[in-house]
Amino acid sequence: MRPEILQAQVRPMIGHRARAMEELLGRMQPLLQYLFRTRRLVYVSTSSATGLMEAAVRNGARRRVLSLVNGAFSERFFRIARACGFETSALEVPLGHGHTPEMLEDALRAGDYDTITVVHSETSTGVLDPIAELASVAHNAGDVALLVDSVSALAGTPVETDAWGLDFVLTGSQKALALPPGLALGVAQETILKRAERNPARGVYFDFLEFEKNLAKNQTPNTPAVSLLYALDAQLQRIREETLERRIERHAAMARRTWEWVDAMRDRGIGLEVLAPPGFRSPTVTCIRLPEAMKGSEISARMRERGFTIASGYGPLKDTTIRIGHMGDHTVEELNELLAILEHVVTKS
Numbered sequence: 001m002r003p004e005i006l007q008a009q010v011r012p013m014i015g016h017r018a019r020a021m022e023e024l025l026g027r028m029q030p031l032l033q034y035l036f037r038t039r040r041l042v043y044v045s046t047s048s049a050t051g052l053m054e055a056a057v058r059n060g061a062r063r064r065v066l067s068l069v070n071g072a073f074s075e076r077f078f079r080i081a082r083a084c085g086f087e088t089s090a091l092e093v094p095l096g097h098g099h100t101p102e103m104l105e106d107a108l109r110a111g112d113y114d115t116i117t118v119v120h121s122e123t124s125t126g127v128l129d130p131i132a133e134l135a136s137v138a139h140n141a142g143d144v145a146l147l148v149d150s151v152s153a154l155a156g157t158p159v160e161t162d163a164w165g166l167d168f169v170l171t172g173s174q175k176a177l178a179l180p181p182g183l184a185l186g187v188a189q190e191t192i193l194k195r196a197e198r199n200p201a202r203g204v205y206f207d208f209l210e211f212e213k214n215l216a217k218n219q220t221p222n223t224p225a226v227s228l229l230y231a232l233d234a235q236l237q238r239i240r241e242e243t244l245e246r247r248i249e250r251h252a253a254m255a256r257r258t259w260e261w262v263d264a265m266r267d268r269g270i271g272l273e274v275l276a277p278p279g280f281r282s283p284t285v286t287c288i289r290l291p292e293a294m295k296g297s298e299i300s301a302r303m304r305e306r307g308f309t310i311a312s313g314y315g316p317l318k319d320t321t322i323r324i325g326h327m328g329d330h331t332v333e334e335l336n337e338l339l340a341i342l343e344h345v346v347t348k349s
């Protein structure tokens, strides 16, 4: 995180029904809409992203949910839908794979689903699912709502909320937005609000109808995390200055640089491999498969000693992979420094 973003948080508190709060929320709305490429209101939720994943299902699902699963976070979406009482099935592909429009088409033909959950950029494997194509399959199937977790994608890769017809899309503050954790952002289309009206079990804290009603007055239903809103406000200004286009291009450049580095290492006889196949690679996070002799947790520990944070794999991939998060406010120059050190670590082990 940039120091000025951290710094933006240490300002005096304002009352959540005060005029200053309405000004703050009102000022952020056009920039949030710019970020989501939408004309609808963008919810700002004091919760982590998982809160809005649960809200998406509770407001937007009707009876039968199909969850596209290919890693830890898409599995979480599946578990949430099931735990909220919906009949939920998983369309699961092996770790490192994505979902094709054809797979979804077949699954929708075989089952009577009204809702789909999908993770845009599966942070545990570095796989990017083709959201625009999946959305068009969902809509061609009739009254099927697509709920999209774009947590590690939005602000780092194109998301066209309205043009792609994403019924609900959400993100969290601490990934490609490079903010402190604790905020989630989301957009619901009219389709979801209509479903919410008929969903008495949607609860109170995450009731989208309340979000809409309050946001129309530049308010939040409950007391928001004011300090985090200050950070978001400051970061939205920075993103506007950089422009979303250049931000996305910077992410694409970091991703290309990482993939080229992996190829170059393999040419030198170090058996690294990008887990996701070309065409399904996330521009924000790369998961790299390691040769048998290397352990993900050891490599990340040795990087930490040298002042760099990378992640080992997630869940079953813990020791067989490492993950580099080239997202947020990172730059190609910073990434080059990291890769130079990582090169040292993997060639000496």
Ligand SMILES: *Cc1c(COP(=O)(O)O)cnc(C)c1O
Binding pocket: 048, 049, 050, 051, 073, 119, 121, 122, 123, 149, 150, 151, 152, 172, 175, 181, 182
């Ligand atoms: C990090 C992450 C989440 C969960 O975010 P929390 O803020 O911990 O709730 C959900 N989905 C994806 C794809 C993520 O990367």
